[in-house]
Amino acid sequence: MTGRNPIFGPNRLKLGVFGTNGKGGAQTLVPEAYRPTWQASVQTSQMADRAGFEAIVAYARWKGYIPGRPDHASGIVLDPFTWAAGIAQATSYSAVFATSHAPTIHPITCAKQCATIDIISGGRFGLNVVGGWNKHELEMFGAPLKEHDARYDHLEEWLTVLERMWSEHEEFDFKGAFYEVRRGASMPKPVQRPRPPIMNAGGSDRGMRFACEHADMCFVILRSEDPEVCRKQIDEYKRTARAFGRDVQVWTYCPVVQRDTREEAEAYLRHYAVEREDSESLDAWTAGLGAQTKIVAPDQLKEFRMRFAAGAGGNILVGTATAIADQLQALSEAGLDGVLCTWVDFVDGLQRFTRDVLPELERRGLRQPFAPESAALRRPGDR
Ligand SMILES: Cc1cc2nc3c(=O)[nH]c(=O)nc-3n(C[C@H](O)[C@H](O)[C@H](O)COP(=O)(O)O)c2cc1C
Numbered sequence: 001m002t003g004r005n006p007i008f009g010p011n012r013l014k015l016g017v018f019g020t021n022g023k024g025g026a027q028t029l030v031p032e033a034y035r036p037t038w039q040a041s042v043q044t045s046q047m048a049d050r051a052g053f054e055a056i057v058a059y060a061r062w063k064g065y066i067p068g069r070p071d072h073a074s075g076i077v078l079d080p081f082t083w084a085a086g087i088a089q090a091t092s093y094s095a096v097f098a099t100s101h102a103p104t105i106h107p108i109t110c111a112k113q114c115a116t117i118d119i120i121s122g123g124r125f126g127l128n129v130v131g132g133w134n135k136h137e138l139e140m141f142g143a144p145l146k147e148h149d150a151r152y153d154h155l156e157e158w159l160t161v162l163e164r165m166w167s168e169h170e171e172f173d174f175k176g177a178f179y180e181v182r183r184g185a186s187m188p189k190p191v192q193r194p195r196p197p198i199m200n201a202g203g204s205d206r207g208m209r210f211a212c213e214h215a216d217m218c219f220v221i222l223r224s225e226d227p228e229v230c231r232k233q234i235d236e237y238k239r240t241a242r243a244f245g246r247d248v249q250v251w252t253y254c255p256v257v258q259r260d261t262r263e264e265a266e267a268y269l270r271h272y273a274v275e276r277e278d279s280e281s282l283d284a285w286t287a288g289l290g291a292q293t294k295i296v297a298p299d300q301l302k303e304f305r306m307r308f309a310a311g312a313g314g315n316i317l318v319g320t321a322t323a324i325a326d327q328l329q330a331l332s333e334a335g336l337d338g339v340l341c342t343w344v345d346f347v348d349g350l351q352r353f354t355r356d357v358l359p360e361l362e363r364r365g366l367r368q369p370f371a372p373e374s375a376a377l378r379r380p381g382d383r
Contacts, residue, residue: 005124006054007095007197007217007249013328013366014338016055016094017048017346018253022077025255025312025342027281028272032345036078042090044346049091051354052370056091057128057199057340058083060099062137066284074281081113088121093372096121097199099128102151102158103143107179108186111165115190123191128199129155129215131207133292145292149206154178159198159214166195199251203295212241217249217338221295221313222331231334238335249337255311256341257318258352265318272344273309282308311342321356325364328357332366 007014019025020041024034034040045056064075080098088096098117100110110127118125131151132138138145146154157176164172165186174181190196200211201219211218218237222230234250241248259265285308290301296313307313315331317324328339343349361367 004122005095005126005192005197006052006093007126009054011054011367013332013336013361014054014249014251015048015367016053016057016251016338016340017044017350018057018340018342019059019312020044020056020346021058021080021083022061023073024344024346025253025310025314026272026344027074027278027285027309027312028344029276029278030272030344032348033073033272034344034346035073036076038078038086040346041078041083041087044350045087045091045094045096047347047350047354049094050372051350051358052367052372053094054338055097055126055340056087056094057097057126058087058099059128060101060104060130061134062104063134063140065134065136065288066280067136069280072281073278074285081110081117084125085117085120088117088124091121091124093124095124095126095197097126097128099130101130101132101138102154102178103132103138103141103146107158107161108165108181108184111162111186114162114196115166115186115188118190118192118196119188123196125190125192126197126199126217128201129159130201131155131210131293133288135288135292148204148292148294152202152206152210156210156214163195166190201295203293205294207294208237208240212237212246212248213244215248217251219251219253219340222252222315223296223300225315227330227334230331230336234335250335251338251340252331252336253312253314253340253342254317255307255314256324256343256349256353257310257316258321258324258349258357260320262319262323265320265323269310269316269318273306277305277309314340314342317341321352321360324353324357325360328361329364329366 058080061077064072084096084098135145171183171185197216199217200215202211257269
């Protein structure tokens with residue numbers, strides 16, 4: 001890979017923020033929960049950027065997941081591509097990721113959008129490609145959610161067209177099961193060669209195969225708190241990728257609850273994720289994920305309720321800064337390459353984390369101190 005995308009930088013444990021173009025990951029009714037105003041999007045992205053986080057990842061959602069409740073927080077989501085373009089201009093270091101499903105954007109359109117954001121960002125763009133699960137939003141497009149594995153067949157062809165639009169310098173024809181391209185061409189090309197990084201979060205066998213064959217970053221929802229179980233899950237991705245002759249990074253996402261004492265942190269977690277859980281949201285989310293994905297085993301859905309409420313299902317990092325650094329170190333030692341963080345209140349959370357956890361990670365050799373002046377940065381305004 002060429003370019004200055006920090007995703008390929010030297011830190012052993014990479015970090016990112018997830019979902020600030022929407023409500024983040026938490027499903028809670030507490031009033032301090034994040035809302036995706038543009039001001040909050042820029043503020044939180046700039047905080048992550050200045051702290052040297054490697055990734056800012058927007059998710060794709062066209063409609064909330066509670067039927068008949070279009071005004072619910074789950075549906076209030078800024079478009080990931082235009083959002084990523086704006087955030088690229090407002091930041092100078094972090095990689096900025098948009099997310100896309102296959103049936104919602106034609107790959108020719110998507111290829112040009114990605115190339116444009118890669119140019120705006122000076123080679124810091126990345127694309128998260130997802131199979132999708134929220135059938136209400138896909139039905140809205142007149143494209144009923146396909147059977148589980150067929151979603152990945154569609155995504156595979158979609159990605160093939162997209163990558164050819166990025167790489168081919170001569171006009172080309174393409175005919176597949178889903179797309180026909182006549183004399184395809186797209187200019188300008190993305191800055192990054194051979195292409196901007198691809199991320200995917202398939203958790204099923206088919207999804208894992210897809211991610212290992214096509215993505216640079218595979219996302220897993222870790223199915224256990226036990227580092228040995230995590231190690232096996234992570235190893236399986238790396239081994240499967242090697243069978244395709246590839247190396248992949250394995251990332252997860254984690255809600256973070258940091259306080260000065262363990263008791264305070266656990267009490268706040270209980271407050272927002274149990275006492276003030278958004279029950280209506282959790283019921284609809286659990287039903288949707290349960291019916292449409294294999295990311296969590298059906299018998300685990302119930303026990304995952306608090307994890308879903310806390311932050312979309314990731315392992316919860318809870319406690320003091322030292323305890324959180326301990327948990328992150330254990331994940332890194334289990335082979336994990338990166339963690340996307342979410343907080344109920346991203347501004348407060350990023351402040352605490354940057355002040356207290358980052359220096360701890362640096363002391364442990366998991367990350368290098370971030371020096372914005374010496375990093376190979378593109379500053380807003382450079383072309
Ligand atoms: C980090 C992460 C980000 C995701 N982003 C989205 C998204 O933006 N939109 C969406 O519809 N699904 C998203 N998904 C869910 C995927 O669409 C998919 O349903 C999930 O990865 C399950 O795949 P599987 O059935 O192969 O396990 C995301 C999942 C993860 C773990």
